[in-house]
Amino acid sequence: MFITVIHRISDPDQFESSAKSATEVIPSHLKLHQYLSGNDRKTATCLWEARSVQDVKEFLEPVVGHVSRNEYVPLNAEAGFGLPAASAVSALN
Numbered sequence: 001m002f003i004t005v006i007h008r009i010s011d012p013d014q015f016e017s018s019a020k021s022a023t024e025v026i027p028s029h030l031k032l033h034q035y036l037s038g039n040d041r042k043t044a045t046c047l048w049e050a051r052s053v054q055d056v057k058e059f060l061e062p063v064v065g066h067v068s069r070n071e072y073v074p075l076n077a078e079a080g081f082g083l084p085a086a087s088a089v090s091a092l093n
Contacts, residue, residue: 012041
């Protein structure tokens with residue numbers, strides 16, 4: 001499944017530092033496809049692929065939850081377009 005995470009960031013420097021470090025230890029059951037930052041660096045959007053929203057949340061909240069409010073949105077992949085091809089992560093459902 002694809003999940004968008006919308007980050008409302010209170011400390012952009014800390015958020016970016018924490019997020020960059022976390023990309024080096026993403027568990028194999030998660031795949032980060034995109035990270036997009038707003039010009040003001042106070043909003044970012046990520047596109048994840050995972051078995052569940054909870055899997056992404058359990059990984060991200062300890063990493064960036066102290067410097068951002070995070071909204072997790074499961075996507076309707078059948079109604080969307082432009083999404084990456086589903087990977088083996090989706091097959092783990």
